[in-house]
Amino acid sequence: MNKIALAVLIVSVAAASSIATLAAQKHVQKSTVYAWDAGTKANDWGAVRQVMRSPTPTLDELEIHISTLEPGKSPHAPHQHQHEELLIIKDGTLETFQSGARRKVGPGGIIFQASNELHNVTNVGWFPATYYVIGWTVPGALTK
Numbered sequence: 001m002n003k004i005a006l007a008v009l010i011v012s013v014a015a016a017s018s019i020a021t022l023a024a025q026k027h028v029q030k031s032t033v034y035a036w037d038a039g040t041k042a043n044d045w046g047a048v049r050q051v052m053r054s055p056t057p058t059l060d061e062l063e064i065h066i067s068t069l070e071p072g073k074s075p076h077a078p079h080q081h082q083h084e085e086l087l088i089i090k091d092g093t094l095e096t097f098q099s100g101a102r103r104k105v106g107p108g109g110i111i112f113q114a115s116n117e118l119h120n121v122t123n124v125g126w127f128p129a130t131y132y133v134i135g136w137t138v139p140g141a142l143t144k
Contacts, residue, residue, distance in 0.1 A: 027054060027055070028054070028055050028056060028057055029052065029054040029055065029056050029062065034051050034052065040066075044073075045069055045070060045073035045074065045075050046067065046068040046069045046070045046073060046075075046123075046128060047067070047068045048065055048066070048067050048068070048075075049065060049066045050065045051064040051065055051066065052064050053065075058139075059136050059137060059138060059139070060137040060138065060139050060140070060141065061083070061135075061136065061137040062134075062135075062136050063083075063085075063133075063134075063135040063136070064132070064133065064134050064135075065132075065133050066090075066130065066131070066132050066133070067130070067131055067133060068128050068129065068130045069092070069094070069121070069122075069123035069128065069129045069130075069131075070123065070128055071123050071125060071126055071127065071128070071129075072122070072123060072124075073122070073123055074120055074121060074122045074123075075120070075121070076120060077120060078097055078118050078119060078120040079118070079119070079120065080116050080117055080118050080119065081115075081116070082115055082116060082137065082141055083115065083135045083136060083137040083141070084112070084113060084114055084115050084135065084136060085112075085113045085133055085134060085135035085136070086110060086111070086112055086113075086132075086133070086134045086135075087110070087111040087113070087121065087131045087132070087133050088108075088109075088110050088131060088132040088134070089105055089106060089107055089108065089109045089110070089111075089129065089130075089131045090107065090130040090131055090132065091107055091127070091128070091129060091130045092106070092107070092123055092125045092127055092128060092129025092130060092131075093105070093106045093123070093124050093125035093129060094106075094109075094111070094121045094122065094123060094124065094125075094129050094131065095121065095122045095124040096111045096119065096120075096121050097118075097119060097120050097121070097122070098111075098113070098117060098118070098119045099117050099118050099119070100118075104124060
């Protein structure tokens with residue numbers, strides 16, 4: 001094989017490798033804006049609007065959604081997960097269950113759910129409760 005053919009082969013292999021690497025990479029969320037009125041879906045306990053769920057430059061995943069709970073409802077039974085999350089109450093009154101303890105929180109209140117702790121929320125008010133959920137997964141946490 002002559003030097004030119006070898007050079008073409010090396011460049012071709014390098015280009016193919018770069019293309020394969022780019023294709024295998026996840027979409028990393030760049031700065032953006034989300035309109036309030038997009039994508040609300042009704043369900044058995046109220047409604048949810050998924051805002052985003054994707055990797056960012058510093059997180060394996062950032063997930064944001066907005067939930068509305070009807071009075072007396074919970075979105076799920078007590079559960080736990082690896083990622084951590086914040087719930088920021090917009091309207092209504094939630095009771096949070098966290099590792100056996102129950103606390104009430106109203107508009108403007110913030111609930112922090114730590115990694116792998118049993119938790120859930122219930123709307124204990126007379127009206128729908130709306131809250132923002134922001135969850136994040138740090139790099140490498142899913143492989144632990």
